[in-house]
Amino acid sequence: MQEKSDFVKSYNRLAHNLRKQHDQNQAMSLGVGGNFDTVGILERELLIQHGLKPNDYLIDVGCGSGRLSKPLAQYLSGKYLGVDVVADFIQHARKITDRPDWKFEVTKGINIPEKDGQADMVCFFSVFTHLLHEQSYWYLHEAKRVLKQNGKIFFSFLEFKIPDQWVVFESTFQKAYESHPLIIFMSRDAIEAWAYHLELEIASIIDGNIPHIPIPHPLKFENGSVVEKTAKLGPIGQSVCILAKK
Structure with missing residues (x-):
């Protein structure tokens, strides 16, 4: 259980095991939860929907193997910093994104190198x-520290409030003592407390089971489902919180 709470160790172990079991691209997709191309487009469109401009500077924490950075490279001409604790993920992200002007860095813990x-x-x-x-x-x-004034923080999360997300919890409780990465659910009162103490404004909290992301063309998930016009963030749909630095 102690190793499970050490996210640096647990994610590097996950990446190592996936590389032994799958080819490179499949391992790198599974390492960030699968649906690599589809979810990357959804993440990009969510950021654009809520104000990301082509010349902005985006920091992508936990960028993984490049799920967001790959499709984002078609839109963002500004600066980008992707950070992750897994060196193999960073190497893959740098390769498939193919933006020499962008930075990808390995971190050893909870810090943003900016x-x-x-x-x-x-x-x-x-x-x-x-x-x-x-x-x-x-x-x-x-x-908050690395943001400009009026900058925004986006994070996805799981919550018991959304019935569709229960299946994620149910699939993991029998593996509570295995060394897989943690699966953590979050409550909105926690978000409210964090925002208050960090002096951040809650700009929006979006239910994960409501299609809310405008998409440029139909997208297909690995389970065979196809979405058009608007979509949730993923096949199950994580909830999304947007915080603003005032």
């Missing part, structure tokens, strides 16, 4: 779903 007040947006997609609450709060503190 100066204060630099970024327009910081995103955490499927990151807080695998961290202890104290770790998530610490990351939000770091995100």
Whole structure:
């Protein structure tokens, strides 16, 4: 259980095991939860929907193997920093994104390697779903530090409030003592408390089971389902919180 709460060790172990069992592309997709291309497009469109401009500076914390950065490269001409604790993920992300002007860095813990007040947006997609609450709060503190005034923080999360997300909890409770990465659910009162103490404004909290992301063309998930016009964030749909630095 102790190793499970050490997200650096548990994710590097996951990446190592996946590389032994699958080819490179499949391992890198499974390492970030699968549906690599489809979810990457959804993440990109969500950020654009809520104000990401082509010349903005985005910091992608827990960027993984490039799920977001790959489709984002077609849109974002501004700066990008992707950070992750798994070196193999970072190497793959750098390769498939093919943007020499963008930065990808391996971190050893909860830190964002950037100066204060630099970024327009910081995103955490499927990151807080695998961290202890104290770790998530610490990351939000770091995100606030590196944001410009009026910058935004995006994070996806799982919550018991959304019935569709129960299947995620039910699939993991029997593996509670195995060394897989944690699956953590979050409550909205926790988000409210964190925002209050960090002096951040809650701009929006979006239910995970409601299609809310405009999409440019039909998208297909690995389970065979196809979405058109608007979509949830993933086949089950994680909830989304947007915080603003005022």
